[in-house]
Amino acid sequence: MIALTILYILLAVSIIFNGLGVIGLHRFPDVYTRLHAATKCTTFGTIFMTFTIIAYGGVMYYWNPGQDQYLNMVLHTLAALVAILVTNPTGAHALARAAHKIGILPKHAVVDHLAEMEGKK
Amino acid sequence: MIDFSFPLFLATGAFLVYIIISAFRIFLGPTAADRAVALDTINTLVVASMVGLGAATWETLFIDIAIVYAILSFVTTLYIAKYLEGVKSE
């Protein structure tokens, strides 16, 4: 029963953070703040989704030892977790750099050192 | 022995709703970069729902496909970013 409660908590965290990311995608004013909400809250939610699956498979394997389909699931999900962790921030970085290169300036910005540096050149 | 497949199906349904909501940003987005950000969000959500569906039905193949999808969508995002850097207007 404790295991089931932990699984529900992990899944709820995943759903809540994914929802916050999607809300932020519509609520924030410009592309950079949208990147903050969209790519990173959803990354965090997806990490917790993989944690849920890892915990689920681990519990099932603990209760049915010898059934290696559960262990298989855990290991494959670990690989998916690493793939998400490596690829997602790099994609966000590439999008932010492209947005600044084509001249989208951050709205309501208090400082912009990058535009100052490019203005000096 | 616990059966956790129904909550996982529910979570996948919630992710489907999120995907539809973020698709509005693709249509609304004032600049091309906003659309690319929405597409990136949708990719991450698709990976999450694939992992959830795979565990709900105990199909390990879904999770393999999720890994490949994550890597391919990363390459897609990089190419879109490279393309946007060449476009000088809005």
Place this chain on the structure above:
Amino acid sequence: MNRAKAFVSTFLLSLFVYLFLTLAAGRSMIEGTILWSVEELVLGVSVALIVSAVASDILCRSDNYRMLNPVRWIIMLVYAIPLFIEMVKANLDVAYRVITGNIRPGIVKIKPPLKTDLGITFLANSITLTPGTLTVDVDEENKDLYIHWINVTRKPTKTISGRFTKWIRRFAE
């Protein structure tokens, strides 16, 4: 000697990537090959040999082979724990900002005390992974990072990168 080192490091890297992508492709626990089957291992080793014979000159250009030390890889794995704690704290902060809409954005320049390319890459990825900060561009000559910050306050270098640099310096410098 250098060619041998380049060959060995390319071999290890490509074998590692192959084994990671085919993780848990073994058939059953009874044969004792749950992680990788024997055929998979043989194929992986031969593919890695071919790749390192063809591409070791292209992939290993620098003469610095400090990452062959396994201690650095273990520290890199341990680094996941403080990174995850920072992610949790910062995610709660961004969740609060999504709900209230209370933001003060800006792009700031920080000067991290790291010199190597690998260290800068790790620092930029860690900064992007913790919400509230997002690496926009990197000045490759001076190793400066330009960071979009959702709530600009004083002392950007210390606040953003101070919690990561002492860890990254241990394995990447």
